[in-house]
Amino acid sequence: MKMFAKVNSQSISGLNGFDVVVEADVSSGLPRFDLVGLPDAAVKESRERVRASIKNSGLTFPVSRITVNIAPADVKKEGAFYDLPILLAILKASGQLKGSTDGCSFIGELSLDGEIRSANGVLPMVIQAKESGIGSVFVPSDNACEGSVVDGIDVYPVSNIREILAHLSGSRLIEPVKKELEQNEIISEELDFCDVKGQREAKRALEIAAAGGHNCLMIDPPGTGKSMLAKRIGSILPEMTFDEKIETTKIYSVAGALPKNARLVARRPFRSPHHTVSAQGLTGGGNNPKPGEISLAHNGVLFMDEFPEFDRRAKESLRQPLEDGIVTITRTAGTVSYPSSIMLIAAMNPCPCGYLGHPSRECTCSEAAKKRYRDKTSGPLLDRIDIHIEVQPIEYELLSGKQKEESSEDIRKRVNAARALQQKRFEGTNITCNAKMTPRATRKYCVLSSEADALLKQSFESLGLSPRAYDKILRVSRTIADLEGSETIELAHVAEAIQYRSLDRKYWR
Numbered sequence: 001m002k003m004f005a006k007v008n009s010q011s012i013s014g015l016n017g018f019d020v021v022v023e024a025d026v027s028s029g030l031p032r033f034d035l036v037g038l039p040d041a042a043v044k045e046s047r048e049r050v051r052a053s054i055k056n057s058g059l060t061f062p063v064s065r066i067t068v069n070i071a072p073a074d075v076k077k078e079g080a081f082y083d084l085p086i087l088l089a090i091l092k093a094s095g096q097l098k099g100s101t102d103g104c105s106f107i108g109e110l111s112l113d114g115e116i117r118s119a120n121g122v123l124p125m126v127i128q129a130k131e132s133g134i135g136s137v138f139v140p141s142d143n144a145c146e147g148s149v150v151d152g153i154d155v156y157p158v159s160n161i162r163e164i165l166a167h168l169s170g171s172r173l174i175e176p177v178k179k180e181l182e183q184n185e186i187i188s189e190e191l192d193f194c195d196v197k198g199q200r201e202a203k204r205a206l207e208i209a210a211a212g213g214h215n216c217l218m219i220d221p222p223g224t225g226k227s228m229l230a231k232r233i234g235s236i237l238p239e240m241t242f243d244e245k246i247e248t249t250k251i252y253s254v255a256g257a258l259p260k261n262a263r264l265v266a267r268r269p270f271r272s273p274h275h276t277v278s279a280q281g282l283t284g285g286g287n288n289p290k291p292g293e294i295s296l297a298h299n300g301v302l303f304m305d306e307f308p309e310f311d312r313r314a315k316e317s318l319r320q321p322l323e324d325g326i327v328t329i330t331r332t333a334g335t336v337s338y339p340s341s342i343m344l345i346a347a348m349n350p351c352p353c354g355y356l357g358h359p360s361r362e363c364t365c366s367e368a369a370k371k372r373y374r375d376k377t378s379g380p381l382l383d384r385i386d387i388h389i390e391v392q393p394i395e396y397e398l399l400s401g402k403q404k405e406e407s408s409e410d411i412r413k414r415v416n417a418a419r420a421l422q423q424k425r426f427e428g429t430n431i432t433c434n435a436k437m438t439p440r441a442t443r444k445y446c447v448l449s450s451e452a453d454a455l456l457k458q459s460f461e462s463l464g465l466s467p468r469a470y471d472k473i474l475r476v477s478r479t480i481a482d483l484e485g486s487e488t489i490e491l492a493h494v495a496e497a498i499q500y501r502s503l504d505r506k507y508w509r
Helices: 046-056 083-093 122-131 141-147 161-169 200-212 226-231 242-255 279-283 312-316 319-324 367-374 379-383 396-400 408-425 439-445 450-463 467-484 491-499 503-507
Strands: 002-013 016-027 032-036 065-071 104-106 136-140 154-158 216-219 301-304 326-331 334-339 343-348 387-390
Touching: 002 083, 002 122, 016 083, 016 122, 032 046, 046 083, 065 083, 083 104, 083 161, 122 136, 122 141, 122 242, 136 141, 141 154, 154 161, 200 216, 200 226, 200 343, 200 387, 200 408, 200 467, 216 226, 226 301, 226 343, 242 334, 279 312, 319 326, 379 467, 387 503, 408 467, 439 467, 450 467, 450 491, 467 491
Parallel strands: 002 104, 032 065, 104 136, 136 154, 216 343, 216 387, 301 343
Antiparallel strands: 002 016, 016 065, 326 334
16 A cells, blocks of 8 residues: 645744645555655644544554655744644545545644644735635634735634534535634724823923934933833824834734734834843844844834843843844754834933932932943944933922813824824835835935924034934935924924934033
8 A cells, every 4th residue: 555645834933934745655565654745843843633533533553664754855844833734634544535636735733632733924824825826715713814815815713623624525615714804804903192191291202202213311300200101102193004013913924922802013122122032032032033022012112121231242232123124043954034114212220329410309329320220231232223202300389280181082192193194205215114225215204394303413422423313314314304294304393303412422522
């Protein structure tokens, strides 16, 4: 007896899927089960899961020489989602699978009783299956919702192998999951800027940051509301486009962070890692690389409270992602890249005790302690943060007053209007907002009036600005002008942008 079968599947490398073909050969000879194709330990263990699943599902495991190859053989295979295609290839080769698997792909991890468990990275794998011309893909029931957002391919949810066999034989068909995005688009905003009393200057700075996608550093004494402000910035950011939702959902799918039965990440991510996080926790990595906090904040906000307390290596790992919008992880097995187009919102105290410059409390730190604290944050990293804002303590009268604060909805309208101008300006390019402008685009679109140019020149010389800081001021000025609906950057726009670059000179002189 000699029988051979092929079953299609997909795998992932970084954030992208690639095609896999599982080949099974069942022939006469001493019973043996060989698995080849550069499998890792988790894939090799699938032999025992497949054997037990076949037996516990009332089927017959072939007492033969079984060879399974996972092609392409020169790419290392990682993860347990090859279980299902391996099982089906063996059943097909041994004549127990009735029905055709042509034009179908299968993804899923097996339990010992034949149940199909969820897998990470289903969305990019379904996208790859569609691009490869496959018409149907069978995925674990828990992952069917995320796979259903891909148009042009039928996504079938399966809970156990008996359901697949019944569907393929035609005895009991499975209904493909339909794409229903509307219910996921309804977002309730529990956090609103109207809850924050006072802090007009800080709110203004965050509005500019949201309108242009700029990074922001807040320096303030303890208890002035920096965390409240940062957590509400998502309520004024523009809504995500469908492409941004797909890309963000792919990251969460690969990381295994997508909520159960979620179709898309419908709102911009807000990540707030603890200051004990490692550099690898921020950038991602591991033997089997996974996205870190930076990539999980892609198209959203990365909030780093108590910024100086983060490990220096962790903070410095932000430099390349903030500049290039991508995280590249290199291991002996290969190199993977994850997108990291983020808004960094960092917050810190002005000194270790927190009361340097406080109007009513005296700072107790020595000069040496202040210097050590400030030196935890490097100049090159500060240079990559567009807006620096000093958050002032709130007076009792303002805190206890009954005045109504501006709502997030009102602020968001201005942010959306500014973003609409930017979308029109950058149409046909890869630039999504002012903060992402290239140096060439900055020179092209940041046209200054003569008075604004004179002020910027004077400030550049007196403050000792770097070329990067000069570009940052131009881009922030462009955003301020967009909020005013002005095509030309005027004196007032540059003056406001310059004041957002003065705190690093005040504290890090």
